[in-house]
Amino acid sequence: MSRRLLLAAIAVITLLGGAITYVVHARTGGATENAVPVVTDQPMTLDARTLYFRNLAEGPDTGKLAAVPVGDPGAARRVGELRCDRFAAARSTAICLRLKPGSLPPLTDMIVLDANLHERHRETLPGTPSRARVSPDGRIVNWTLFVTGDSYAATGFSTRTGLYEVDTGRLVKTIEELAVFVHGKRYFASDVNYWGITFAADSNRFYLTLGSKGKTYLMEADYRAYRGTAIAENVECPSLSPDGRRIAFKQKVAAGSWRLAVLDLATHQITHPPETRSIDDQPVWQGNSTILYSLPNPAHTLDIWSVGPTTRPELLVSQATTASFS
Amino acid sequence: MYLASVGPLRTPLRRVPGNVVALGIVSLVTDVSAEMVTAILPLYLVFGLGLNPLQFGLLDGLYAGATAVLRLVGGHVADRWRRLKTVAGIGYALSATSKLGFLAAGSTVPAIGAVLAIDRAGKGIRTAPRDALISLSGPPETMGRSFGVHRALDTVGAFLGPLVATAVLWASLNDYNSVFVTSFCLAACAVILLTTLVRDRTPQPSPAPTQLPVFGLLRDRDFRRCCLWAAALGLLTITDSFVYLAVQRRWDITTSLFPLLPLGTAGTFLLLAIPLGRLGDRIGRWKVFLAGHLALILALLLICGPTGTWWLVLALHGAFYAATDGVLPAAVGPLLPEHLRASGLAVLQTGQALARMAAAVMVGLLWTLWDLRPAILTITLALLAVTIAAAVLKPLEVRR
Numbered sequence: 001m002s003r004r005l006l007l008a009a010i011a012v013i014t015l016l017g018g019a020i021t022y023v024v025h026a027r028t029g030g031a032t033e034n035a036v037p038v039v040t041d042q043p044m045t046l047d048a049r050t051l052y053f054r055n056l057a058e059g060p061d062t063g064k065l066a067a068v069p070v071g072d073p074g075a076a077r078r079v080g081e082l083r084c085d086r087f088a089a090a091r092s093t094a095i096c097l098r099l100k101p102g103s104l105p106p107l108t109d110m111i112v113l114d115a116n117l118h119e120r121h122r123e124t125l126p127g128t129p130s131r132a133r134v135s136p137d138g139r140i141v142n143w144t145l146f147v148t149g150d151s152y153a154a155t156g157f158s159t160r161t162g163l164y165e166v167d168t169g170r171l172v173k174t175i176e177e178l179a180v181f182v183h184g185k186r187y188f189a190s191d192v193n194y195w196g197i198t199f200a201a202d203s204n205r206f207y208l209t210l211g212s213k214g215k216t217y218l219m220e221a222d223y224r225a226y227r228g229t230a231i232a233e234n235v236e237c238p239s240l241s242p243d244g245r246r247i248a249f250k251q252k253v254a255a256g257s258w259r260l261a262v263l264d265l266a267t268h269q270i271t272h273p274p275e276t277r278s279i280d281d282q283p284v285w286q287g288n289s290t291i292l293y294s295l296p297n298p299a300h301t302l303d304i305w306s307v308g309p310t311t312r313p314e315l316l317v318s319q320a321t322t323a324s325f326s
Numbered sequence: 327m328y329l330a331s332v333g334p335l336r337t338p339l340r341r342v343p344g345n346v347v348a349l350g351i352v353s354l355v356t357d358v359s360a361e362m363v364t365a366i367l368p369l370y371l372v373f374g375l376g377l378n379p380l381q382f383g384l385l386d387g388l389y390a391g392a393t394a395v396l397r398l399v400g401g402h403v404a405d406r407w408r409r410l411k412t413v414a415g416i417g418y419a420l421s422a423t424s425k426l427g428f429l430a431a432g433s434t435v436p437a438i439g440a441v442l443a444i445d446r447a448g449k450g451i452r453t454a455p456r457d458a459l460i461s462l463s464g465p466p467e468t469m470g471r472s473f474g475v476h477r478a479l480d481t482v483g484a485f486l487g488p489l490v491a492t493a494v495l496w497a498s499l500n501d502y503n504s505v506f507v508t509s510f511c512l513a514a515c516a517v518i519l520l521t522t523l524v525r526d527r528t529p530q531p532s533p534a535p536t537q538l539p540v541f542g543l544l545r546d547r548d549f550r551r552c553c554l555w556a557a558a559l560g561l562l563t564i565t566d567s568f569v570y571l572a573v574q575r576r577w578d579i580t581t582s583l584f585p586l587l588p589l590g591t592a593g594t595f596l597l598l599a600i601p602l603g604r605l606g607d608r609i610g611r612w613k614v615f616l617a618g619h620l621a622l623i624l625a626l627l628l629i630c631g632p633t634g635t636w637w638l639v640l641a642l643h644g645a646f647y648a649a650t651d652g653v654l655p656a657a658v659g660p661l662l663p664e665h666l667r668a669s670g671l672a673v674l675q676t677g678q679a680l681a682r683m684a685a686a687v688m689v690g691l692l693w694t695l696w697d698l699r700p701a702i703l704t705i706t707l708a709l710l711a712v713t714i715a716a717a718v719l720k721p722l723e724v725r726r
Contacts (some may be wrong), residue, residue, distance in 0.1 A: 008522040012515045019511035023494055026501035085373075099373060102496040104488055105585035106369050126584075128373045146372050190694060256435070300433060302376075 034059030036319060037076040038066075044080040046089050046115045046326040054087060055079055056301040057319035065096075065117075066320070070286075073316050082117060085129040089113075089326035091138030093166055097129035097145075108145055112166055123171065127160055131237065131282050132322075135199035135206075140165055140223075142197040159195040161208065179227040180210060182217060187230075189213060196237035196282050199223075200244050207238045207247060218247065218263070232263060237282035239291075248283040248291050260293060260307070273307045284323050294321040345463035346472045348523040349456060350479030355516040356418060357480055359509045360445075361487020363425065366495070366505050374502045375433040392443065394676045394683075396450030401672025404455035410668060411459065411526035417452025418520055421445050422513030428506040454672035461659035461667060462527040469659055470611050473652030474603025481596040485589070529664035543662070543670050552658045553677050555716045559619055560681030561688075562709040564626060564702060566591070568689050569643060572629045572698055577636040590637060594644020595651070602648045603656065611657035618649025619713045626706040630699055654678070 036057040044067055051073060055066035065084055066077040084096035085108075092115035100107040106128045112121040127145030134141050142163035162173045175194055180187045193211040200206065204224055210217045218235035221228030236258065239248045245265055250258035257278045262271050277295055284292040289309055294302040302321040307313040317323070404413035424445040431437035457473075464472045490512075491505055498504035544550050570587045573579065579587070606614040625642035628634035655671050662670035685705075692701035 004522055008518050011518050015511040015514050015518075019508040022507045023498045023501075023504045026498040026504045101500050102492055104365050104369075104492045104495070106373070128369060146368075190697070296376075 031058045032060060034061055039076050039078045042078050044078060044082075044117055046092055046094060046117065048326065050326070051317070052087060052089060052094075052324045052326070053304060053317055053320040054084060054322045055319065056321060068317060070325070077317075077320075080117065082113075084111075084322075086132040086143070087322050088132045088134050088141075088324045090134035090136050091326065093134050093138035093141065094324075094326070095132045095134055095141040095143065097132050097143055099128055100124065110141075110143055110164070112141055112164065120166070121164070121169070123164070125160075125162070125173065130159065131161075131196050133197055133199070133282070135203045136201045136242070137203050139167060139203045140199060142199070144195040144197070159193045159211075161194040161197060163197065175208075177226070178219075178221060180219060180221075180230070181228070182210075182230040187212070194219075196239075198238050198240045198247070198282075200240055201242075207240055209236045209238060209249075211236075216252070218249070231265075232268065235263065239283045239285060241285045241288050243288045245288075248285065250279055250281070250283075253278075260291065262291075262309070271309065273309055273313075274311070275305070275307045275313045277313075281321075284325070286325065292316065292323045294323075341468070342472060342475050343464040345525055345527075346460055346475055347479075348519070348525075349460055349463070350476045352418070352516050352520045352524065353456075353476060353480040354483035354486075355512055355519060356421070357483025358487045358490055359425065359512040359516065360421065360449075361484050362491035362494070362505060362512075363428075363445075363509050365488040365491045366502060370428075370502045370505075371438070393446045393450035394679045396447050397453055397672045397676050397679075398669070400451035401454030401458070401669040404458065404668040405529070405666055408528055408531065408665070409526070410455040410462070410529070411520070411524060413668075414452045414455040414459065415517060415520055417448045417450070417455075418513070418517045420448030420451065422448075422510060422517055424448065425506050425510035425513055429503055453675065454668045457655045457659075457671045457675075458529075458668035459524070459527055461655065461671070462529065462664060466660040468604075468607055469656040470603035470606035470614075470653060471600065472603070473656040474600040474648075477603075477648075477652040478596055478599040481592050481599065484592055485596070529667060531665060543666055543673065546661070549658065549661050549670065549674075551719075552661065553674050555719075556654060556674060557677040557681040558712050559709070559716065560678040561685055562705055562712055563619075563622065563682055563685055564689055564705055565682065565686040566643075568686075568693070568698075568702070569625070569629075569639075572626075572702055573636050573639055575698065576629050579636065587636075587640065590640030591644040591647065594641045595647040596644075598645055598648035599652060602645075603652055606649075606653045606656060611653050613717075614649050615653050615657060616713055616717050618646045618653070619709065621649065622646040623706055623710050623713065626702055626709075630703050630706070 034057060038061050049070055050067045051070050052065060052067050055061055055064050055077060061079045063083050064079045065082040065087055066079045068075050068077050082096060083098060085099055086097040088095050094113040094117060096111040096113060098109045098111065100109055105126065108125050108127055108129050110123045110125055111119055114120050125145060127147040130146050131144040140163055142161065144159050144161045147158050147160050160174050162175060164171050176192065189212045191212055195209050195211070197206055197208045204222060206221050206223060208219050208221065210219050210230065216234055216236050217230035218232040218238055219228040220231045234252055235249045236252065237250050247263045247265060249261055249263065251261040253259050258280060260273055260275045260279050260283065262273065273291060279293050279295060281293045286292055286306065290306050292304055292306050295305050297303045301319055303315055304317040304320045304323045305313050306316045400413055400417060404410045407413065424441050427441035427444060431441050460472055460476055461469055494505050494508050566588065570584070573587060574584050602614055621642045625639045625646065628639050654674070658674050659667065659671065689701055689705060692704065
């Protein structure tokens, strides 16, 4: 009996030792060389000639904000010191969403940055980063976070979308109070979720997705009047073109599968750029005809691709996600 | 002053059978392992793997049903082989193995689904033989206390799990695989503790072997009535997540504090599990079981009413668990012959679990139709009626 106890004690100690060794190794391990050419120690600021993204290439600089010239996206990427899980910029404002490390339940830091990428404001919000955008004039930043434990299904998720006025400091933690109309009638339901805001140039008109009872709607909303109307169905993660005439979005084709689509706001015609792979991203416009989005690659990270209305998809930046221009 | 009242803290624990404490420790370590994975799973799926979380909403309900069926299988097989410890051990080992499955599954959605299914299967298989072992490890007069001790230790594990997960994430610089590896190592330790510390109780052989003894059991009037009342009460028991949601709405609790509400319930459960188990031994376990439902009714009325505070609701909710979770098997265990203890407890708990699943669907439905408050109020009043009926008709009157 005592021999059995001794054996058991040895096994328990070995297992616990193994766990501790694994944790320590995970802490110190990881690549020390960058898998792609990287330029460090150069100041990074917001300007119109640069494409910003999150660097995913393995190495010491993975997860950091990186930049390449718009005209030469294949150039060696410049990396700064800023770490963001989601990043977006417009004019002289940027938003950075960063998961707070070691926070359970998860919390996200929403950081507003100026043109020199210095912190202007910070809010800590519950949830994990999903989407981030800045209105074209840089006055309003908005975000979507995934929140757990909010819905009645135990493992159910919901989204929480909020915004912040950079000049006035007005914070809207969740836009659930928006008065919404579907098919001409005021819409009430306990399971309403909002995600993916995109603002027009006037920082008043905006679009977003409303999800409820298994359906999604494209809402066109007025910020000052604080009301919105459903103008289309099956539209997720809308992105308004710079000329304000079209909306790129992901269109659900089956559970867990979406197609890139474009809605013309004047004619309500939906067209599909020649991209057939499933995308799960809020698209980004480069000019008024090219659309950028992330797709998974065989290395289990993401690449940024671009596609035109009729031109074939092209790999723009490998090992990168959350593209943004300012 | 005589000796028994001098050391009231020491004496009750000392008299608890060693086997029950050993099973409690096994459950504690297993719960640390399980809860640390539960705590990081949403974060891992959405953030670590970049999966779209709206794909995962339906998985849970599906597995709850499968667990219920496997509990019956576990109970039946354990009785058939007369090997309670072996079958419980298989269940613990299955769940332990599944933790390593997360490393192998990567970001493949069906593989993650399979890993979760194996974990739940292990949980389903082990529950009934483990509870049968607890009930056979001590005299029937103190069974309430035995289950109380086990459930209290179990809850300590549930408390520690998220803390351990946070510590591992902090130490490993947010490496999710480290959490799975640590969780596996702890679960494997629990299996070793089970094999070395827990002594098997071989039930007496069945006098006349029958093909499906469970149906024979249901012919026993007392047992059948207990199962029916437990299921009827379960059908009107408002699911935890609805309770927390209602508490959040009623007292406007900030969303960052919302995930901490279950700790209030667990804390009270932990503190009251042993005292209420002992109270059941003294005044009758069915009475305590029904009183627990009254605590739940009171909590729900406070949510709908004009007065009260959120912590009082959580305390009553914890008292409900302390008065029902371990007390029910303690009440019904002695009714069952030893050779059918595991399958009998499996039938009882499966009936209750399926009824509670139906309740969750019903509350969800009423909520969308009427809004949360009228839904809760209606079901609470129905629960009150059934509780009173169960008290008047007293299925366990004779044998308490």
